[in-house]
Amino acid sequence: MIPFAGWEMPVQYTSITEEHQAVRNACGVFDISHMGQFLVSGKGAEAFLNRALTNDISVLQPGQGQYTLMLNEGGGVIDDLIAYKTSDREFFLVVNASMIDADLAHLKSLLTDDDKEIVQIVNASSLTGGIAVQGPRARDVFKSMMGPSAVFPEKNTVQIAGTEHGIMWLCGTGYTGEEGFELFTPTSRIEYWLRSAISSGCSPCGLGARDTLRLEMGYPLNGNDLSPLRSPLQAGLAFFVEFDKEDFVGKDSLLKQKAAGLPDKLTAFKMTGTCPPPRPHCGVVIGGQTVAEVASGTQSPSLGCGIGMAYLPLEHSAPGTPIEIEIRGRNFPAVTVRKPIYQKPKLA
Amino acid sequence: MNIPDNLRYRDSHEWVDYMNNPATCGISDHAQHELTEIVFVDLPKIGRVVKAGEAVCTVDSVKSANDIYAPVSGEIVAINEDLRNDPGLLNRDPYLQGWIFKIQVSNPSELETLLTPEAYRAHIS
Numbered sequence: 001m002i003p004f005a006g007w008e009m010p011v012q013y014t015s016i017t018e019e020h021q022a023v024r025n026a027c028g029v030f031d032i033s034h035m036g037q038f039l040v041s042g043k044g045a046e047a048f049l050n051r052a053l054t055n056d057i058s059v060l061q062p063g064q065g066q067y068t069l070m071l072n073e074g075g076g077v078i079d080d081l082i083a084y085k086t087s088d089r090e091f092f093l094v095v096n097a098s099m100i101d102a103d104l105a106h107l108k109s110l111l112t113d114d115d116k117e118i119v120q121i122v123n124a125s126s127l128t129g130g131i132a133v134q135g136p137r138a139r140d141v142f143k144s145m146m147g148p149s150a151v152f153p154e155k156n157t158v159q160i161a162g163t164e165h166g167i168m169w170l171c172g173t174g175y176t177g178e179e180g181f182e183l184f185t186p187t188s189r190i191e192y193w194l195r196s197a198i199s200s201g202c203s204p205c206g207l208g209a210r211d212t213l214r215l216e217m218g219y220p221l222n223g224n225d226l227s228p229l230r231s232p233l234q235a236g237l238a239f240f241v242e243f244d245k246e247d248f249v250g251k252d253s254l255l256k257q258k259a260a261g262l263p264d265k266l267t268a269f270k271m272t273g274t275c276p277p278p279r280p281h282c283g284v285v286i287g288g289q290t291v292a293e294v295a296s297g298t299q300s301p302s303l304g305c306g307i308g309m310a311y312l313p314l315e316h317s318a319p320g321t322p323i324e325i326e327i328r329g330r331n332f333p334a335v336t337v338r339k340p341i342y343q344k345p346k347l348a
Numbered sequence: 349m350n351i352p353d354n355l356r357y358r359d360s361h362e363w364v365d366y367m368n369n370p371a372t373c374g375i376s377d378h379a380q381h382e383l384t385e386i387v388f389v390d391l392p393k394i395g396r397v398v399k400a401g402e403a404v405c406t407v408d409s410v411k412s413a414n415d416i417y418a419p420v421s422g423e424i425v426a427i428n429e430d431l432r433n434d435p436g437l438l439n440r441d442p443y444l445q446g447w448i449f450k451i452q453v454s455n456p457s458e459l460e461t462l463l464t465p466e467a468y469r470a471h472i473s
Contacts, residue, residue: 011411012384012411015384015385015410016384016385016409016410016411017384017385017410208410208411212410274388274432274433275388276387276388276390276406276408276413277387277388277408277410277413279413298410299388299410301410328390328406328413
């Protein structure tokens, strides 16, 4: 168990590799009760969120969600989150555990006097727990947990769903690169759903596997790969920034950065020989010079080699660039690669 | 948990087979179980002289990098080269094929400071 954003969380239940493989090959369940949930509602909610977040929330139909970012005025990332539209006037946001207070304060600071009449923000984080069920067997697990007639949530959808065991936000999302779903429900029901997932065939998975799974996909982790000093353009998340909508916080800074050219870019890499796993803060060496530090790094259970991401100067960020990673005073060869770092073999 | 009777243990989970000098050292079954899948072993250099309690080498699991300490003072005279290609030996056979280094013990009385199997069992329980 390790402290994580005010929670005591397991790094692993059995072993990171076993849990990782369970998610890639069968199904795993993560307790994500630490994550934060906000309810943003009112007739001004959509316009407000479109100003506060980078993606275009107006394209969502009720029942749909999107990955999006909350920026500071300088265009740096405060948090990455999923925004779900549950009805025309109601939105459900899932944010990082460590950022609940900061996100809430930031959102509230953006409320104008006019907004306060028509936008309500409720922090439901302490009332709400969640689990993520992830893996190729997620649909079978879902039937077993919810009953044979329950409808599996398609990718990036949300529904208020229920069984005799309680109601929930049921979401077709996850952060592992596998098919799956997440459910958020009052904390008192979480133990039931966790046990239900496990008895339906899921391996319980800890923070360790969550990290190796997301890193193999090249998904950023706030605090490691995202920072208030770097923009989503540098983080390779331009897809989730909609410049064509009306103003949003950070837009001017992003446009300036775009015009000036990015100084660096979050770049994935793979170690090319036998070496210790790269870890956060290891130096990235190019041409004998330390040019960056590793943002995220680990041993990839799927690939059997070290992998990571680092903000590399643009001229060194193209896939196939040879680099070195300094681990405990020694340099080991690596090569930059396209994301995702790991791609599942397609079934013939 | 496997804690062989013929070894002494450091509270940081290294074992030493003190029946011969040089003495063979490794990490305990408990340690490998806690570290789980070991993916790399940074072996020490032969000829290095170390003091008891000094960090000698590093073992990487997926989870973390972990220092391994010298249970006794002396000179490193042999290292287990097999661990370079098969670090998983530490998980599968921590007391035999997974030995890490041999140390020419310079001060045999230090062995008295190490934990007996019974004391080590109590330490980890």
